[in-house]
Amino acid sequence: MPITYTSGEQIEVYRFSIPVTIGVPLAALFLQAFLPRRLSFFSIIDLPLLVTIFFAMARRNPISGLLTGAAIGLLQDMLGAYPIGIYGIAKTVVGYGASSLGAKLDVENAGARFLVTLGFYLVHQAVYFTVARGMVNLPMNWSWSRGVEAGLANAALGMFLYFALDKLKQRA
């Protein structure tokens, strides 16, 4: 029996196979490290965040969501130059929130996904900024315009990405 993160009593929950559970986050991390060097505009995209949101909303289990977010965030921290844990904390919060929201709302349609992604992107940025500025004392400045632009871009990309990843879902 495959190891899955599934939950949900009344609403439909999904599970994912192990290759998808491991491969998709790694692919997202890889692409995030690889693509911005070739495509500069891709630097505003946060693929690991989109994957975190997708898995969290699909499983609708806050624990699996926060653990998925923590794992992806920590791996992303390992590839970066800042102390490990900043992305981990931010994506843990996002994973928990997205899975909690997914357990209560229907987030299957594109519009809801767009808004959820935009909102969680801003939450992610806010948490990241707070931790980086408040705890690690990194010299970072908050920019609403850039945050909103990047949030819109990520939300737009997320709709297509979620549509593609929906093919990998399995009914629990």
Place this chain on the structure above:
Amino acid sequence: MESVLSRYRNLVILVGVLFLQVLGLAVQVKRSGEAEHTRLIRIWAVDAITPFERVLVRLQDKSRDLWSNYVYLRGVRSENRELKEQIERLKLDEVRLSENAAQAQRLQTLLGFKQQFITKDGTLAAQVIGSSGSDLSRSIYIDKGSDDGVAQDMAVITANGIVGKVLRVYPSTSLVLMINDQSSGVGALLEKSRLQGVLRGTPNGELMLERVMTDEQVAPGDIVLSSGGDQIFPKGLPVGTVTRVAPGHEMFLDIRVKPAADLGRLEEVLVVTQKQEPQPVAQTGGRVRAADILAQRLPSVPDKPSNSAAPTAPAQNQKTVINAKTAANAANNPAGNPAINATKLLLPSAAKPKTSATSVPATVPSSGSPAVGAGNNSSAANTPASEKPVKIQVLKPLPNEKDNAGGAPNPSLGATRELNGVAPKAAAASPDPAKSTPRQAPAQPAESPDSPH
């Protein structure tokens, strides 16, 4: 308690996970050597990601090469054709640029030479545009003519040496007779021995220094300079180098000279439009006898101040230069110029070196060093060796002479005054006092019967 934990399990786990991460973050921030403690885990992460990146990059490069080199070849032929044309254009540009650079270098050399040897406005740069095209006539055409101020018999030189003289002048071009033409003749002298001769061209385009006696010491490698006696080339310009010395016909040496200027590859030349020799100045004041002038120019024992002051004072008061040609004209026209009449100054051989750079017509006894009238059919060259005309130009007294005590002339000063920069050498070249004794003797015959003296 258990019910609370089970009730808020998700939240507790969230707080626990966040707490662990914050704790780990705090540990990293607190320790200064954060990078050292996280190094291993970062290495693992990087090692897990970079191989995929490496493979992907290679795949990307390969696929790009495959696409661009084997699939997407649209417009390659036309692009190839354009590139070939561009290469041809660039090659032409390169040739032109290198040509320009070489020309600039040559012109720079020429300019340096001009500034060093020639008067500021006394030369005219010209481009060689053609040649006679025949070995029998070694001449070239330059792109400057009478419209540019070129006149016949002007010297044509390069930075390396003399080239020839202007033979014919057209409005925009000129024909230059090169020094290696058979009909050309250049007054030349050897730099070391100061021996003078006539430089002529040979049928095969070589240069031959004539009129040097067999008892003279000439060796290959000796530098040949222009003597200035031909009234065309400024004195002291490099002419060539002696390459071979052999006994010639009669009592003269057969001296072959390699021209200093590369006469076969001329591109830019300088036409000497104004020579450096001082121009004659209109005479002012009283009359000057040629004998006095000559006595002033030639080395002699200084006269006693009491004796010399009176008779030569008029001559010393002349602050002008006597042009010998003017004197000669006066001689030809007895009623014309009453001031000077110096048609024939018979000079001893000892005076020859001193007169080589001057312009007073005179005759010298044959000493194996004839003065030369450059150009074809030079009258000087054809003159019997027993009596050769020598152009002598007399310079005006130097200021220090004028300031001499009591204004009295000092013939020794006048005699050792430099004539075109070589007179001291010439004077030194005649150490024989016997040759210097008659230096004033020829002054008397210089006076024409028509002279008022």
